[in-house]
Amino acid sequence: MKLGLEGKHALVTGSSNGLGAEIARVLAAEGAAVIVHGRDARRATDVAVAIRDDGGAASVAIGDLATDVGADAVAAAIGDTPIDILVNNLGIYDPEATWSSTSAGDWLDIYNTNVGSSVRMIQRFVPGMRGRGWGRVIQISSVLGQLPAASQPHYAATNAARNNLAASLAHELKASGVTSNAVAAGGILTTPVRELLTGLAPANGWGEDWPEIERNAVAALGPNDVGRIGRPREYADLVAFLASPLSGYLTGATLRADGGWYDH
Structure with a gap:
């Protein structure tokens, strides 16, 4: 399917490996010029080179989005390039974390990365989308935001916040031509x-x-x-649809892509 992404510029945070890299590859294959983001320049460059070798357009922006300085560095690397699609994929987790092993500081740290990084990117790039009258903002969250387990309580809470952020931003951007949605992922292979x-x-x-x-x-x-x-490509294809003009009537939604995950 042709999604109409030719001529669009997409920033995918946390795309130097894993799901983010797959999202960047799929968006580039659909015609978007992709900015690969990470903290490790070598890994991010490897992803960008692979995209270019496949005939796509890709550049690199490096910075730690858990800090304002890092977010500014990413914005500076992008410069005047108009970001039409922002995929806030960056996130950290700890599968061994429990209520007894996580301090209040741990909760604040993971919130700063998983939620604060999205806010920093939204503040820097969404005003431009609004001014141009078109844009797509997509949060990658987890089904644990809706179906939390006893483990990783701080991680689950950040994903609930990501979903809420997407809905609130959609209201803020009403009638602007910019949509805001979230993808709540299940397992990713x-x-x-x-x-x-x-x-x-x-x-x-x-x-x-x-x-x-x-x-x-x-x-x-x-x-x-x-x-x-779930396979990374399955998630990336859903993100590509949300990033496209075909999804223009969809905003404020959290789409669960989890194989029908149920609370056990």
């Missing part, structure tokens, strides 16, 4: 996730081959109706 689950399989009796491990790990850790983990 990145290489580190597959390696982690394969390593955990023997002690948990999940089997030996990957299809069996995946099925049993999903049932134990994040049960859903599809019965598997």
